[in-house]
Amino acid sequence: MSEKVVVIYSGGMDSFTVLHKAVQAGHEVYALSFNYGQRHVKELKVAESVCASLGINHKVVDISAINQLLAGSSLTDDIDVPEGHYEEESMKSTVVPNRNMILLSLAVGYAVSIQANKVFYGAHSGDHAIYPDCRPEFVRKMDDVCRIANYEEIAIVSPYLNESKIEILRDGLAMGLDYGQTWTCYNGREKACGKCGACQERLEAFSLNNAHDPLSYE
Template identity: 50%
Template sequence: MKAVVVLSGGMDSTTLLYDVKSQGYEVFAISFLYGQKHSKELEFAKKTCSLLSIPHKIVDISFFAELAPSALTALDWNVPEGYYTDSTMKQTVVPNRNMVLLSISAAYAISLGAKKLFYGAHAGDHPIYPDCRKEFVEAMKNALYLADYIGLELDAPYVDMKKEDILKRGLELGVDYSLTWSCYKGGQKACGRCGTCTERIEAFKKVGVKDPIEYEIEIDW
């Protein structure tokens, strides 16, 4: 059975890619250039797909950054550092991003004759991103199922999992986390200070494994 995975190049979606492939699906990956400062993530998505011999499509919707600016896309907005708080988390929300990405991904999946579309929303995203909440996932499941004759099924299998649990699953699957990118700042090395770096570092520490990527700051593993 064919399946499409929405792949950002980060830890969660890369783990999901390995996971779906391990289940015997004929996997296709789709990624998006939506004007994000951290477009470097797409380089890693491409490398992972090459490693796994998975067809990979990158869709350029960079105009979206102008329509729906946030700290992730606007050059004159600073990316918040440290753990996400109510006062900073909304700055990194790209309005309606996942609905747009999932809609395009669904069209691609339907064109391939795929019956399933996977994306990597997880429990840690819920307080931060409205379009990662379980309610959103359920609503999109219904919408995408009804949107075409094929009856496409949206699946977000990590929606109740914490980041460290996804990491554990990835280590079991043999995920090469050196080929993933999480940092929202998109520098030569991960900054180690933004919200996604902070969450990534915390996950590796909880699992008791050193992160294989390089950081601008020294991390006490």
């Protein structure tokens, strides 16, 4: 009997790869996406399309009301999205306060309710410099607390925690994944901007894998 798991699925490259990794491992996957008041929902539409094509149970949950508590991020406030590489100091403006702890907590509650025993999410080493809630120490402690927070023990799994987006893409390409089915750009326009930190990191990953990015750029 296949193991039932929850995958936090944003519609971006990393969670897209994690989703397929869980599917290919033979898990019974329940995908969970969140509208937390981000600048656009284009990636959520992409996530819906992918899950429909794979026949995966998928919930998109509107938690945008929490936005009134989470001020100060360029991803949720009326603040310009910075351009440039992730390691630049300006990219700290894209941090959404406590985002992953909130999303993981909700996903764990969902896992308990459907009798799943793991929650997957796509933290990776490229996020460590900017996002505290993607660092190994955070993931370890969340795993510890989520194993004791309910009668049921739920594990937090980050398959690419110590790998870069370059390595994630390499793994996904080896799986034959179509990254035209993902959305990375912080801006929700018709084409990706190619200038924000998310686009820059994505383009770098494709370049270093000697691969063509199927998305169209402005």
